[in-house]
Amino acid sequence: MEQGGDLSERDQPAVAALRGRILLHTRTLKAAALAEYAGDGTVLCGAGALGEVKDALRYLGTVSVLADPAPYEEHFAGVSDSFYVKPRPEAGGLLSLPHGVDRPGQDQLAAGATAALTPTRYFAAGDDLAVSAATRRVRQFDPSQVIFTVPLAAEWLQSDRDVRFLIGALNRVPHVKALALGSAGDPLPDRASAQRLRILIDNINDVALIRAGLAGLDSYARGAAFVSIGMQKSCRAFRPPDAAGRPDANRSGRPKSYVLHPDLMQYFRTDALAHLYGFTTPPPCDCIVCDGRSLTRFSDDPDDVREAEQHNLATWLPWAEELQEASASDRRYLWRDRCYAAIEAHERAGLQWRSRRDPGPPAGLTLWATQED
Ligand SMILES: [Zn+2]
Incomplete structure (x- = not known):
């Protein structure tokens, strides 16, 4: 299909189905438990998300279901690596196919997800080159089917310059951009960060905020295309790949109330x-x-x-x-x-x-x- 920022692409079927939705972002292993939630739909989160899409569709009926495999919790993006692609066993388990041959997110669509979330790697604060590389690469995917996941270190919100850069870079992408914030603590520790998140939401075209806490409702109130709010604490912001050993790490690993x-x-x-x-x-x-x-x-x-x-x-x-x-x-x-x-x-x-x-x-x-x- 034709690439670029043509506004007519905005109302394509899959992504259009998500507009105005407030989704539940959840790391659940029991899709049945979600049947109690009769809202707008859900984002299944974590390594097992893909396998649960079919179950979720069966229990939830016609609402939207997305799968967020969350590779950004473990893998940094670089100039040559924007999306996480599982190594293929038939290729000896060592080689992944070059970009453009594989289609990150196609497995989600094949499983029945409403649209695909790109398996984007983590963008460390200020890593303009990694973001720019991903914005070039994502343009080869169909914006009516694929949402560009943008997993940002929360420290991106500490700098006006970084926020200006993100607005410029992300507005060159015709896809819906689903921002997610990574932080071991509160991703919005001060008013200035909360204000800069608003500036991103206000100034990026077709922007969404996923895996958020109540900031999701703030973004929704300001016109975000859609948002998702975390059921578990670990789904209200994500732990960055370099967060191990931070003071507020939950060492037992067991969920707390x-x-x-x-x-x-x-x-x-x-x-x-x-x-x-x-x-x-x-x-x-x-x-x-x-x-x-x-x-x-x-x-x-x-x-x-x-x-x-x-x-x-x-x-x-x-x-x-x-x-x-x-x-x-x-x-x-x-x-x-x-x-x-x-x-x-x-x-x-x-x-x-x-x-x-x-x-x-x-x-x-x-x-x-x-x-x-
Ligand atoms: Zn209550």
Whole structure:
């Protein structure tokens, strides 16, 4: 097909089906569990994602299903290597085929995915050459079927120059660009980073944000083509390939409970939240999962980890639906007002906690609550 930035390519079937969607990004091994989620669709994440697409389609019916094999968690992009291609056993296991012969992402389409996410390698902060090489290479793929996954070190958001570079480079690609942020900690540790993410979303054509936390809803409110929000903590940002040994590494590797506070719009480790409430009464949760039970009841047992994830989903899903039901021009104001109410709720909670361990509202949330443009 003809290549280039022709706007008529925008409404091609596969990618067009994702427009306006708020997807669930999940690292699940049980597609059946997803049947409880009747939203816009899902992004299955991790090395086993491809094998689960068929199951997910069977359980989820007609909603969108994408597979994110997430090679960016392990492999850096370079000038000569943009996409991860599995070595072929028949070629002795040593050689991968040269670019242009293989078609990264075709296996996803063959498995039934709504569209293909390129298996892009990780872009270290400031590595302009690796990004430029990938933007040249991705143009050989059909933009109606293939989404350009752009896995960025969160440190790209520390520099205005880097943000300007990304806008220029990514706007030369006709595909939908699905940004994902890699960080061992909070990918938006300060207001300036949250602001620069907005600048990317506002200025890149056909941009999406995947594998995000509530930043996904902020990007959606500002007109992102689609977004995906992580079910597990490991799906709300990804760990970069060089993150091993960082101070906040979860050494046990076992999932822990994280709870989204419905009034504060903030994720807490469950034991940290229980500590904050101490001997005072934690609020009951009215979501459909908790049905009035306490927000601090979760342990790190696998059943509780899963129930906390279900609570989190039941908590943000109404916020997502509120944005989707609003007109495009009203969304950002609805979102700002919701975030502002959360900041006010944090002030009240802080008075109740009176704890030096009060982490304060997240930097991103304070920006979303107060900054209009
Ligand atoms: Zn709940």
